[in-house]
Amino acid sequence: MGNGVFKEEHDNMIMVRDIELYSLCEHHMLPFFGKAHVAYIPNGKIVGLSKIPRIVDVYARRLQVQERLTEQIAEGLCRVLHPSGVGVVIEAYHLCMMMRGIEKQNSKTITSSLRGAFREDPKTRDEFLRLAHSTNGLHHY
Numbered sequence: 001m002g003n004g005v006f007k008e009e010h011d012n013m014i015m016v017r018d019i020e021l022y023s024l025c026e027h028h029m030l031p032f033f034g035k036a037h038v039a040y041i042p043n044g045k046i047v048g049l050s051k052i053p054r055i056v057d058v059y060a061r062r063l064q065v066q067e068r069l070t071e072q073i074a075e076g077l078c079r080v081l082h083p084s085g086v087g088v089v090i091e092a093y094h095l096c097m098m099m100r101g102i103e104k105q106n107s108k109t110i111t112s113s114l115r116g117a118f119r120e121d122p123k124t125r126d127e128f129l130r131l132a133h134s135t136n137g138l139h140h141y
Contacts, residue, residue, distance in 0.1 A: 004048035015039035026063035034092030037132035041084040074113035085117030087128040
């Protein structure tokens with residue numbers, strides 16, 4: 001991913017929302033799928049926007065649990081960019097919950113990982129979570 005990192009003195013939040021993800025639950029060997037919302041605050045370096053969904057895919061394409069996937073995406077961005085903060089929210093549906101046991105078709109699992117300014121600064125955290133959970137996004141034309 002090194003060739004997609006650029007020096008840039010931008011210090012406001014950068015977010016890529018609604019990144020589709022598909023993974024396989026390592027406990028039940030059944031798929032889970034949903035969307036990731038990923039943001040960071042640069043600290044002298046930015047990454048090409050297409051690299052963020054690629055990071056999500058790299059970690060999602062393994063046997064996985066959603067909790068670990070959320071942390072791995074945040075850690076991956078931290079390792080490459082050393083940003084002032086990183087926030088990751090994943091909203092997913094798990095076939096293990098939909099098909100077996102409890103059989104709840106509409107329950108969504110939400111996990112988050114907040115690092116740096118996203119954890120320490122209440123205003124930054126609130127802005128990120130509001131944007132991540134907003135239903136007022138751009139519409140596809």
